[in-house]
Amino acid sequence: MKIKVIGYRLWVIGLIFLSPLTANHSPLFAQSNVTYALRVGTTGENTLLADFPDSYAGEKVNVSVSIEKDNLDFIFTNHQSPIINHQSFDSIYVYTDESAVTWTVWRSKKEVKNRGQRVMTQNAYKTFEEYVRAHTTAAKRSTGWIWFVFAGMLLVAGIVSVISYVAKRRREKNLSAVEQETLRRKRMGLRRHYGSQLYLWLLLIVLYAPIALIAVFSFTKSKILGNWTGFSMDLYVNLFTGKADAGLNSAIWYTVVIALIAAVCSTILGTLAAIGIYNMRAKARKAVSLLNSVPMINPDIITGISLFLLFVALGMSQGLATVCIAHVVFCTPYVVLSVLPRLSRMNPNTYEAALDLGATPAQALRMVMIPELWPGMLSGFILALTLSVDDFGVTFFTKGSGGLETLSTFIYSDARKGGLTPELRPLFTIILLVMLAVLIYINFRKDKKDN
Amino acid sequence: MTKLVQIFSSRRTWAWPYVAFMAMFVVLPLILVGVYAFTDIDGHFTLHNFAKFFTHNEAIQTFLYSLMIAVFNTAICLLIGYPAAYIMAQEDFKTPKVMAMLFILPMWINFLLRTVATVELFNMCGLPLGEGALLFGLCYDYLPFMIYPIYNTLQKMDNSLVEAAQDLGANRWTCFWKVIVPLSMPGVYSGIVMVFMPTVSTFAIAELLTHNNIKLFGSLIQDYITTTDLLNYGAVLSLVLLIIIGLTSFFGDHDDKGEGGLV
Numbered sequence: 001m002k003i004k005v006i007g008y009r010l011w012v013i014g015l016i017f018l019s020p021l022t023a024n025h026s027p028l029f030a031q032s033n034v035t036y037a038l039r040v041g042t043t044g045e046n047t048l049l050a051d052f053p054d055s056y057a058g059e060k061v062n063v064s065v066s067i068e069k070d071n072l073d074f075i076f077t078n079h080q081s082p083i084i085n086h087q088s089f090d091s092i093y094v095y096t097d098e099s100a101v102t103w104t105v106w107r108s109k110k111e112v113k114n115r116g117q118r119v120m121t122q123n124a125y126k127t128f129e130e131y132v133r134a135h136t137t138a139a140k141r142s143t144g145w146i147w148f149v150f151a152g153m154l155l156v157a158g159i160v161s162v163i164s165y166v167a168k169r170r171r172e173k174n175l176s177a178v179e180q181e182t183l184r185r186k187r188m189g190l191r192r193h194y195g196s197q198l199y200l201w202l203l204l205i206v207l208y209a210p211i212a213l214i215a216v217f218s219f220t221k222s223k224i225l226g227n228w229t230g231f232s233m234d235l236y237v238n239l240f241t242g243k244a245d246a247g248l249n250s251a252i253w254y255t256v257v258i259a260l261i262a263a264v265c266s267t268i269l270g271t272l273a274a275i276g277i278y279n280m281r282a283k284a285r286k287a288v289s290l291l292n293s294v295p296m297i298n299p300d301i302i303t304g305i306s307l308f309l310l311f312v313a314l315g316m317s318q319g320l321a322t323v324c325i326a327h328v329v330f331c332t333p334y335v336v337l338s339v340l341p342r343l344s345r346m347n348p349n350t351y352e353a354a355l356d357l358g359a360t361p362a363q364a365l366r367m368v369m370i371p372e373l374w375p376g377m378l379s380g381f382i383l384a385l386t387l388s389v390d391d392f393g394v395t396f397f398t399k400g401s402g403g404l405e406t407l408s409t410f411i412y413s414d415a416r417k418g419g420l421t422p423e424l425r426p427l428f429t430i431i432l433l434v435m436l437a438v439l440i441y442i443n444f445r446k447d448k449k450d451n
Numbered sequence: 452m453t454k455l456v457q458i459f460s461s462r463r464t465w466a467w468p469y470v471a472f473m474a475m476f477v478v479l480p481l482i483l484v485g486v487y488a489f490t491d492i493d494g495h496f497t498l499h500n501f502a503k504f505f506t507h508n509e510a511i512q513t514f515l516y517s518l519m520i521a522v523f524n525t526a527i528c529l530l531i532g533y534p535a536a537y538i539m540a541q542e543d544f545k546t547p548k549v550m551a552m553l554f555i556l557p558m559w560i561n562f563l564l565r566t567v568a569t570v571e572l573f574n575m576c577g578l579p580l581g582e583g584a585l586l587f588g589l590c591y592d593y594l595p596f597m598i599y600p601i602y603n604t605l606q607k608m609d610n611s612l613v614e615a616a617q618d619l620g621a622n623r624w625t626c627f628w629k630v631i632v633p634l635s636m637p638g639v640y641s642g643i644v645m646v647f648m649p650t651v652s653t654f655a656i657a658e659l660l661t662h663n664n665i666k667l668f669g670s671l672i673q674d675y676i677t678t679t680d681l682l683n684y685g686a687v688l689s690l691v692l693l694i695i696i697g698l699t700s701f702f703g704d705h706d707d708k709g710e711g712g713l714v
Contacts, residue, residue: 196538200550203535207557207591210568213575269469276466288466291473294481297700299652301669305676305689306480309487312682329476332469351462392563392655397676411563415659420567428564435559439552 211432218425236426244423251410252427255389258320258406262327263384269328270335271377275369277336278343292333300393303330308397318400326398327388334387335380342376484693487686500687510671510688517668518695521651524589525597528646529639531590532597536638537631539598540605551602558595565592566656580662588660589650596645604638605631640702648699652692668692 172180221234238244277288295303307326311318350372354364370377392408399409414421491497504510535554539547557565569588573580612634616626654669672692676685 196534196541200535200538203531203594204553207554207594210565210572210591211557211560213572214564214568269472272465273469274466275462276464276469279462280466284463288470291470291477294473294477297648297696299648299696301652301654301672302481302484302689302693302696305672305685306484307476308676309483309682309686310476310480313483325476328472332472336469386559390559390561392561396655396673408561408563411561411567412655415563415567415570420571424564428560432556432560436556439556439559 214425215429215432218429221422235422239423239426245421247405247410248421248423251405251407254320254404255406255408258323258327258395259385259388261324262331262388263381265324265328266331266335266384267377267381270332270380271339271370271373273332274336274339274343274373274376275365278340292336295330296333300391301397304394304397307394311398317402318398319402319404322398322400323395323404323406326394327391330391330394331384331387334383335377338380338383339373339376342373346372481693484686484689487683488690491683492680500684503684504687504691513666513671514668514691516665517651520585520589520667521647524586524593524650525643525647527586527590528594528597529643532594532642533601533639536598536601536605539602540608547602547606551599554595554598562592563656563659566659570659580660581664582661585657585660585665588656589653592656593646593650596649597642600641600645601635601638604635608634644699644702648696651695651699 172183175183217228218235219231219233220229221232222229242249273288273292277285277292280288298306304326307322307329308318311322316322346369350368351364354368355361359367389407391406392412395406396409396412399405405413411420411424414424488500489496489498491499539550566588569591570580570584573584573587578584608631613626613630616630621629652669653667654673657665657667657670668688669692672685672688674685675681675688678685
């Protein structure tokens with residue numbers, strides 16, 4: 001049984017790591033997926049050429065490509081695009097000198113076959129033919145080894161299962177009927193067990209596929225996500241040496257600054273509030289707790305819009321200050337909730353004792369309360385940091401039009417423009433790893449405590 | 452001065468700054484949404500904005516469509532998430548903590564980036580962007596919110612009840628439907644609320660997932676509220692959303708613990 005289990009894990013791991021790599025070049029997709037290559041002429045007349053695989057010969061195809069330039073959309077269509085027999089390619093290529101291209105390809109009038117936006121790479125290839133040639137050979141190269149690995153894994157899994165089956169038959173040949181029956185039962189339970197495990201792992205694969213895509217493609221310097229141009233650490237180097245897009249750099253700084261300000265403010269405010277709430281009478285306590293839960297229940301968009309209306313009504317100019325206030329609003333309730341449990345564990349009389357012994361309230365807070373509440377405050381602080389970094393909805397409505405961008409809003413405007421600044425990929429791979437480490441650490445610490 | 456010290460030595464008063472802050476930045480803004488909804492540009496009372504909403508075909512249709520998408524998404528998340536939570540809560544499942552962590556981890560990555568990655572995945576596999584991509588993306592974003600509360604209630608469930616049912620002759624299915632499901636309902640309720648509310652109010656990601664073809668109610672609100680002349684109409688739309696949110700959170704009131712587990 002053990003050998004079999006290893007075989008199945010090998011499969012799962014292999015699928016996780018190889019699925020993003022193979023999707024582009026797999027024969028499976030190449031069969032079912034119609035492939036196109038588009039070229040937008042660079043000379044004055046702006047011609048458009050569409051090349052289609054042989055199977056499309058004789059079919060009428062409509063193609064429209066729009067090029068985004070200076071916030072103006074040029075749209076040109078080619079209604080009677082001729083069918084050109086050409087080698088088939090296994091990806092979609094838009095070949096142009098412009099920086100961003102929106103493309104739409106209809107197979108017939110109704111059926112939209114492909115549609116999307118791309119930020120283009122610099123023209124590395126002088127001619128269209130050269131471009132095509134380079135890509136077809138590259139595709140052939142990369143398919144080779146990946147499918148070899150897959151075939152190898154399949155072979156190993158097959159051999160392992162055959163061996164284990166034969167071994168099982170041999171072992172059980174001499175068993176009595178009752179023993180065979182108990183073994184069968186046990187095996188059914190195990191099968192159910194592995195079935196449910198398989199379900200969870202499949203879910204996880206789907207859940208992690210997009211993330212894996214980002215992580216895998218952070219190691220190639222191609223501007224387009226999904227276009228593998230060989231292993232390279234250039235994006236990481238760019239990110240850390242500040243060579244990335246200026247907008248991205250300022251977005252990172254603003255995100256860090258806002259998160260720190262919001263987390264510090266909300267930790268102070270929330271800790272004081274938690275102490276206050278804890279010492280209130282039942283009725284007042286209930287009312288304040290209800291108030292505390294309002295920002296947590298409200299979806300981002302409502303919090304954002306209501307604060308936006310407040311700032312408009314007050315005539316406040318929106319910028320860093322308003323974003324910080326907004327972040328404190330939705331972070332503080334979480335700090336309150338993480339400090340409250342510590343308070344209930346604390347001896348309520350220590351504070352009074354400190355006052356009786358001559359401490360001022362501030363001294364008592366600093367020397368008696370805070371050391372006790374520290375873990376709760378810390379977890380509230382970390383929670384506030386992550387919430388602030390992750391927020392999009394509230395920031396979007398309170399950032400104003402002064403050019404202030406945090407990472408989230410930067411990604412949004414980036415994605416709207418069509419494409420993603422490549423340096424975001426290594427940045428988020430790093431964030432993912434840090435988060436993983438933090439979560440593992442927290443769980444590990446909890447386990448230790450439990451023991 | 453001594454009086455001030457006296458006031459602040461009573462710890463009850465320490466919450467005052469927070470209460471004042473919340474009144475200013477949570478309660479007042481929510482009231483303002485209502486105020487803006489009932490006034491015109493010059494600040495005079497009017498019901499015209501509401502009249503406009505009920506005759507505005509696009510808004511009504513978008514609203515109903517968003518509700519439908521949210522219901523679908525919640526149903527899909529429940530169908531996929533319940534079995535996952537159930538499996539994780541089984542006694543013989545050896546690594547529930549690691550599994551739960553793996554399911555939560557994606558939530559810590561910026562949801563916009565995950566959405567963009569989903570779009571790229573669809574492009575790469577040659578799948579068309581549209582309603583399917585929208586539902587996939589939403590489900591992908593909010594599935595952990597469904598799994599976690601259900602997992603929490605199932606895990607805290609007293610297993611002797613299940614054993615008692617089995618001893619009294621219930622088979623696996625009866626036991627599941629008559630004992631486990633009713634006991635896990637609080638988790639299901641809070642899961643539904645936690646998936647439905649963000650889905651119905653979602654904005655920004657629908658455009659990315661459908662290549663600007665499908666607009667949800669959140670995006671509509673965003674369009675109007677950021678246009679100066681139509682701000683009051685945007686406030687009406689927000690009020691409608693706020694009512695839906697309020698109704699949903701009443702629905703989720705059955706449960707008082709499930710939500711706390713997430714953070």
